Each structure stands twice: as structure tokens, then as C-alpha cells.
Amino acid sequence: MKPAKFEYHAPATVDEAVGLLKRYNGEARVLAGGQSLIPMMNFRVAAPAALVDLNRIPSLAYIRADGDTVRIGAMTRQRAIEFSPVVREKLPLLHEAISWVGHLPTRSRGTIGGSLAHADPAAELPMALQALEGEVVARGPAGERTIKAGDLFSSSLTTTLKPDEILTEIRFPASPPGAAYAVEEFARRHGDFAITAIACLLVRDGTRCKMARLATGGVGPVPLRLTAAETILEQRGLAEDAIEAAAAAAAAAVDPMSDHQGSAEYRRHLTQVLTRRAVQKALARKP
């Protein structure tokens, strides 16, 4: 289990990195935290001609509150996000989601940009990006563009990033103070990828729900926003029957895959159970 040969580049700037990706014309892979890519290379299921290592570009690692937006550099380690007071205060859902990502030693290296660009359908960060309605900034030879969460993931392990584009920044709208949030996940073991996960963000007004955001992980090729369920909560409030209806709508909205970890039917069932529990857990938090 040793990687095949590749050419190695550690550019000092994003432009240099983009230039290298262009030069390799789709045959190079970007190395961020490496927590998914290197295992794939060790198994030789990935054997890129070249690696473009972003770890020598310090300007890609930062967490900044910028008005109502939190900007996180793509090479920011998951561990830095976990211990960031800014994230804890302004993006508590992201803070909670991070704790479900792997283990502390993998979060030391794993980056937020790497996780989003890898686009594992069972990963927590793509789900959080969806629930928080974030967007990402990509830079390519033609310059920068922003991609909304809903437009980033095209299928399992595939994004709409072009082969010569690099994800440079992730932007999240800060959650309103007092917003309720929760992540519910079911995996066979702590730290594993989710069989099913649900992220929930709610803005309450008494028993009314001003805003509901629900997103999935693990139940389809891409993380999904559960808009029908969100609408039910926003229209019918947060009483038990509304939550139950939203959970049922969530289960109806997903189109999960079957694999040896769980059948589609089981994942659909978990979607319902975890949606209900996520909303209840969010509501149980002190506003």
C-alpha cells in the first residue's frame, strides 16, 4: 500500500498553483490535508501524475469575521475551526459539525476546503455548507468566481470545480444570535463517515419558526437541502405534529443509495428519525 509515482509541486502562491493545474491538464490532483486523497493513493485507486500541494501557501489559512459573513481560508485545518472562538460564536452549527469529522488527529491535518472539494456524500462539512447556505470562492486561470452551496456538488466525489480551479475561500453568513442548531448523525462508530446525518438551523419566534434550514449527509450522491421539510416548519411552527410532518417530508425527499453499510430503505428511515431528533435537539438548546 504505497502510492504510485507522481511529480510533486509545492507552489508558494495560488496563481502558481493554478498554473500548475492548467499545465497538467486534469492529470494533477490538489493536495490539501490529504486525509482522503493519500489513503486513496496508498490503495492506488488514485494515481495522479502530479500533486500540487497547497500546504506551503500560508495565505490560504484564516478565519475572519467580516460583518455578517465569516470567511474561512480553504486550507484552514478542521482543528483550527474546532477551536475558533469566531466559529463557536457565529457559526455554532459548523462548530458542532466539525466535532463529527473524523478524529482529532485527522482534524489536525484535514482542511475545510479539502473536505468540500473531495465531496464525499457522507461527509459532515458539505452538509454544513448546505445547511448554512454558504458559498465557496474558486480561482482558476480566468480569475475568481463564487459558487453557492447548492451548485457546488454535482455527484458523489464530484464538484462543479474545474480541473484547473482551486477552492480558496469558504463564506458563511453568520447565524443570527440565538439561532437554534443541531447535528444528528448515525454512524456505526464514532468518527466514521455518516450512514445518515442531518444538520438543522432554526430561528425561532416563540413557537413560530422564522427560518428553518435542514440538510442531509449520507443519503444520496450529494448533500441535500430538505426544503419541503423546512417549509413545513416555517409554515406550521415547531409543535410535535409539525416536526413529525417535517420529518416525514424529509424522508420523502431523499433518494438514498444502498450499500453494505445500509439499504436505501434504512437510510430513508434514518432520515426521518434524525430529522425529528435534530429539530428536537436544536429546540432543547437554551435560546
Add this chain to the structure above:
Amino acid sequence: MTIATESRYVGKPMVRREDKRLLTGRGQYIADFTLPRMLHAAFVRSPVAHARIKSVDLSAARAAPGVVYALSGPELAKIVPPVSDSQLSLPAKWKSQIQHKFLNPQQPMLAHDKARHVGEAIAIVVAESRYAAEDAAELVAVDFEPLPAVVDAEAALKPDSAVVHEQYKTNTIGEFVLRKGDVDSAFARAKHKLRRRFHHHRYAAIPMETRGVVATYDERTDSMTIWSSTQVVHWVRKEAATMLGIPEARIRSVALDVGGGFGVKGHVYPEDLLIPFVARAIGQPVKWIEDRHEHLISACHSRDQIHEIEVAFDDQGHILGFRNDYVVDCGAWNPIGSGIAYNTAVHMLGPYKFQDFSVRARIAATNKVANAPYRGAGRPEAALVTERVMDLIAQELKLEPDEVRRRNMIRADEMPYAMGVPYRDGQPIVYDSGDFPSLLAKALSALGGMGAFRKRQREARAQGRYLGFGLGCYTEGTGVGPFESATVRVDPSGKIYVTSGACPHGQGMETIFAQIVADLWSVDPADVVVQLADTSAIAIGFGTMASRSTVTGSAAMHDASRRLQKKVLAIGANLLECAAGDVELRKGGVGIIGVPGKEISLAKIAHAARPGWDNGRPQGVEAGLEETNYWEPPTVTWSSAVHAAIVEVDIGTGKVTIDKYAIAHDCGTVVNPLLLDGQIVGGAAQGLGGALLEEFNYDAQGQLLTGSLMDYLLPTASDIPNFELIHQSSPTPLNPLGVKGVGEGGAISPPVVIANAVSDALREFGAEFNSTPIKPEQIVRAVRAGAARR
């Protein structure tokens, strides 16, 4: 003459002498071992489950950078003819008592005619680095003619199945029948009968260190040294001698620090032989370290049995008759013959009085990784059957599960108890000692008792929570023969040197044997030098497996020591100028009984014992202070235990959480309670892994779906509870120390304990869990099906 038997160290929780090197990174595992000019091997392994090998093209691999050597199975078969099918190595005494038929195909070092499972080695590439060897292995082209994969063990036994070993025209490569009493009339008179099907799934040892071999050949002396991460150095030497055609005396086989074994390293693998073969062919040392993927697709798997049972019982829950027809999915090869299947048959009897029963076992060859003993070796499968049956009888008669067990259990006052069938050593099974009802009472009491649990269960149910109680009792034959060896020597320094055929891989044998020998010699454990796992230290040895090393090794050390001590005392008495009957071993030397002080140190006695001028031996005493003993146990010693657990089932997700887990255990004399607890807890954690997480899944084409540790789920610290251990000690009369084996026991019960507990928790849904692992999805399905029926 008096020989001290004071127990100063046996029974003490001594910390381990092995720890310091392992804690500071200064241990030496096979992967850490290097030799000058050493090359690195990688294997080309079959990507398909069943196919004829038409040709293997190594030309691109041989031309690849850094490659020194490459060899395919078809080429090797021309140089070294494949070993012919072997006879089953079982004692004549067993063969004459048990109706059986066994076919024993022998796995070649490299597959040459057919690939019989995904992962079977077809070619080897040797290069300057493992990286280069893997590069070249990718360039090997194998032309396969695909054959239908034999994946389902029951379908494999049908006449229309494809055949794994075509020379036999059948996939039934083993079969035997074990009977006692008159089962038909027992069934005829019984009021109650139950039929069930049980499946104990396939999982494996998965030590954190994979396998690995380094070999170097010395042309000057025509000798070979093999370092292997193995539990059986003497067996490796024997097989290598046969294959290489050189005497055993010219082969040294060594195991360094071994990073876990649990049975999977307990026999000789093709790689243990091929690496030495290749090292000799090249004339340079060769190293192969199995990677984790290789381990999952080529190191032996275990368990994997399907049982169809029928039980007859009376109104009180007494078992009257028992029939079982079971199939072992053996995979492509059967390295240990009847061992697992027969273990299952006899351990099904457990701590209970079975009068009339009939068991048929069949061993099915399939296109999967070979099935070989792993911690428990057929016993977890047996326990799944018997202990589920106990719960099912209880449910049928509306009795508590502990009550049904108690009514069927052999009592302490009935010991020794003859079971009426032979063990696999051919000796009649006689439970030598133990108190099973007391173990049951202790385990129940640790969890607060059955009555208190039922109350708690009802209260939880009222809050929408589902608690369940699971029991699992077992007996275990341990310390099986044929033998183990030990050499004991008084070193010129006065230290006691001891070696044995035992091969430790984490058990702490250096510590345990030092404790035992220190007591035997009235010395400090620090004055005992223990050397293990090296054939150059002792000519004949067996190895470590089957919960046997402390049992058989300690007995061999005892007998060798006692013989040597006669000589030591004779020389001591000579030096003290008194009669041998007037001296004793004490304070690291020999002193006159009743006369304190003036001990002659063992160093002085060793000096006096030397051959040559001016020695201090009395007349008639030969030179040297060394004795070897081969302990041939009369038969196995019987350990026993009761596991009990309370679980909570989340019916929403299917998650099982273990609330409490207690183990009441009896392994006779305890040598080191600290290490004993470690063995029990470690085994139980593996059992829980098997119960809830670990699983080898194959698809219909025989592709392994769990070929990485992403998919093969080993339990972590957050999956395993704290275990409460309760010890009971019934020393065996069958060996000098009264010890019984403990290595495997912990792993036997957890699968059935969880199956029973989850079934108990979900009884209102009519859910029964008769197959393992108990997976969340299965629970959710059972609950939904049960709810739909209501």
C-alpha cells in the same frame, strides 16, 4: 531433600517486564528488522474469486526499475512440485471413535492452476524497495479463464455447484458425526420441541501488526534464518526444512516482538515458506511485510457457520434431546483440518447435562479466504447455538433465562463430570473441576439480579426505552496437547535461564514465566532470564495457541526445574558437606534446613557443576545444570465463565448501547491477576466487535466488500464498555500449578450475550436475533416488522 513450593510471586499482579521496550519505541517487530542488502517483496494477488490461470506474464515486471526477481505460480510449480494432499493430523484415538471423512487439499506457495479466492497470491516480485516492488506487481498480466464463484456454503454442498477443488468432485471437504445416547427416543417422548437456524458470521483476528517474514540464506553453511511474525516458530522451521530440503538443524526460525496474533498467526502460511525460498534463490535477504489490504484478503478469516438445530425439552425446561446439522464455510483451504468444526461440536454441550444428542458437521470449500482458528476457534459458534437455545426454551416456557440454565447445569458436587464424548485429543471429556451455578449467581448478582433488572426494564419501557438482559455461559477445553517444551538452566551467573516452545504475542509470557520460575526456584523474578520464540534456544517446541501456553509451558518448566533441582541440591549438599536430604533451595541458593544463613549461591553451584578440573560435583553427578522437559498433558483442563449484560436498544436508529457487562470467570490458579484481567477484557472486546461491528461480506461474485479498515469495523474505545470481572478459582488437578487456560475465553460469549440481550429488549416485537452480527438495520427492520404485525 526439600523443594520449596512457597508461592511468593504466582498470584501477584506484577507489572510486565516487556513494557519498557514497547512503551519507548524500542521493541522490535518484524517490520522494524533490517539486514544489509535486504530486498523487498510484493505479491500479485488474484482480483477474482475463481478462475483458471491460463498464463502469467512477468516480462514487464522483470524489466521495471529496481526489480531483482519475479516468479509466478506456474513457474514455481515446475521448480518445486506442489505438496500432495495431506492426511488429517489427528490422534488415532480420535479417529477410531468418531465417524469422519476429511479431504485436505494443501495450498501451494503460489497459485498455479486456479485462483481460488480474491487475494490468493499468484506471483511474487522482489525489488530494492517495497515501493518499487508494488510498481512492478502492477505490471504483471495474468490471463484468467473465469469460473463460477462458490460463495454460499450451503449451495456449495449441492451437486450442481461449481467445485473449488476439482479433484474431489465435491465441495464437502470434511464431515463427521458425534452422537451420544438415543436422540430419537428422547425426541419421541418430549413434550416440547423447537427448531431454529443460527448463523454465526465471518470475522477474524485482525491483529494490529499484520504478518511479515524476513529470510536470509547463508551459502557457506547451507543454512537459513527465518524471522516471521508467527505464533509457531517450530512449525515454520519444520515446513521450511521440508520445502527447502535442508535439515531442521540448519534452519533457525525466530519471532521477534509480535504485534498480536489471536490465532491468525497460529499456523504456517505460504509466505512463511516462499520468502525463504526466494531469499535462497536470489542470495540476498528478502523481507515481506503484509499490508493491511493483503491481510484482509489473504490472512485467515474465521467463524462462519450455519446451524440447523432441533431441541426437545420437558415442562421444566430440561433439555432431553438435541440435534444439530451444521455447515462450516471453510473458504478455499482448510489449514487446521477438523479443529474448529470439532471444537464447535463438543463445546455445544457447555456447562449443561446433555444426555441424548446427535450432531453432524460438514465443512464446505468456497471461494473465500481460508477459515482457521481465531480466539475461541469454533466455541463462539457453539455458544451462539446453545445459549440462544436456553433463552428460547425460557421464552417458550415463560421462565427466566437464568432459571432454565440453572436447571440444566452440572453442579459442583457432581465434579469431575464425564460428558460421554471424546475431546479432539481422543481422551474422554471429563470436566475436571469448577462450579458453574456459582459463576451464574455471581454474574447475575454483579448486575443486580434478574428481579431487579425486570423492574428496571419495565420502568424504562414506560419511558419508551428498551432494555434487554443477555446471558452467555460456556466451558472451554484449554491447554490442549500434544505437548509443550521447556529447558531450564542455571546460568554461570546464578540466574535461572528458561526457554520454551511457547511464542508470545502480547500475553506477557516473559513476566508470567519469570513469576512461575521464581517461585519454583525461590529466587526473585528479576533473576529469571526468559527467552522465547527462537528455535535455536530449544530444539523441539509447539507454539502459542488454543489457550495453552501458561498451562503447558508452566508444567514443562515445573517438571524440568524439579529434575534439575535434585542435581542442584546434590551439589549444594556436597559443597556444604552434608547429605542432600538436609538442604533446601532458599534465597537464590542452597542452605541447610533449619540453619539460617550460609547459603551457597546458585552461581557457586553452577561453577561447581561445570565439567573439567576441580569441579565441585559429588560422585555420580554429571556435569552441567540444564534440563529439558516435554510436558504432554493428560488431556485438556476445563475453564468456564458466565457473561451477563444489560443493553439498551435505540429502536429509532437500531443502535445497541451496552449499559453493563459482567464476567464471572474460573481459570483455576491465577498466575498474574493483572494480566489475567487484561486477557479476559481483551477477548471480550473482540467478541463485542464480532457481535456488533466486524464482518467480512462477499458479493455474489466472491468479491470482498470489506477490504479496508474503513469497511471492516474494528471496535474502538467508544464502542466497548467497562467490564466488571468476578474471579472464582477451581484449580485443576491435571497439572502441577492447577492452572487452566484463559487466552480465548473472553471472546466466546459476547456474540450470543448481545443476541440474547437484544432479543430480550425487543421481545414485544416478536424479534429473535439468531444470526450475527447484530446490525442496526436488522434491528430497525425487526422492530418495524413487529410493529406492523401488531
Add this chain to the structure above:
Amino acid sequence: MTEPKMSLVDVRLTVNGKPYAGQCEPRKLLVDFLREDLGLTGTHAGCEHGICGACTILFNGEAARSCIMLAVQANGAEITTVEGLAKGAELHPLQQAFHEHHALQCGFCTPGMLMAAIDFLKVNPAPTEHEVREAMSSVICRCTGYQNIVKAILAAAPKMRASA
């Protein structure tokens, strides 16, 4: 694309306070570099795909899996391995606790277990048992059943707080 070039890269780093320099292929895994090029075989490779945690080291003070990092990525880094824990004959308090509580059997996972626990106790110096179990789920032990590892970590925590 053509066959990638076989150029070697320089790796200079500090391990256990000592500077090291070496050359290797860019694809060389950090765990292999530590073991083969620097002779520090205390760090073990148990799975080579980032699951078992046996290869865990401290990379610039933080626990990381060395089997899924490239050696070249360690250029300029400060690494601590299990060989760097004891001070001469004196064991690190966590090593001592592992010894006293019989928290190791075969010892293969132990180096990774120690390094992961040291990092964890830095971010959570007074953990509960539940927190220890959850955090230590990053390293797989097949021998001990974890009970004594958890005990040892809980016992070492106050000693490490006192010496921090």
C-alpha cells in the same frame, strides 16, 4: 502524460529535538521516512490508510497520522515520536501510567495511543471517562479492550497537569 520523473526531494526536519536531513522520492510516506530513513521504528504502520492510528505522531505539536502524510510535507516541521517521550531512563508520566495499569499487551498500537493521548490531554487536560473513550477512538487497540488504556489516561491526566 509521460512517466513521472524520479527526482528526489530534500527533507529537513526536527524529530524529538534533533535536526535530521534526508532525501527521498516525493511519494515516500512520512511514516516510512521516519522508520526507514531515520531509523525511528517506534512509530508503526498498522493500516496505511489512516484508520488505525498506530502511526500517530505529533506534527508541530499536534497529533497527526504519519501514514497519510508525505515525508516531503514534513520539511521544516517539528515532530515528536514515541522515542522522544522518556527523559533518559525516566518514563513520561503517561508511559508510566500505561505500565502501571497494564494498558498495553502486544504494544503495536501503543506508540500511536500515547501520542494521540498526549495531544488530547493538551486540549482537554481534565477529561471525563466518556471524553477519553470518545477521543481515543482515534487509535485502535486489538489486545486490551481499552479498559486499562482509559484507566491509565485518567490516572496520568492530573500528573500531566501538574507538570505542564
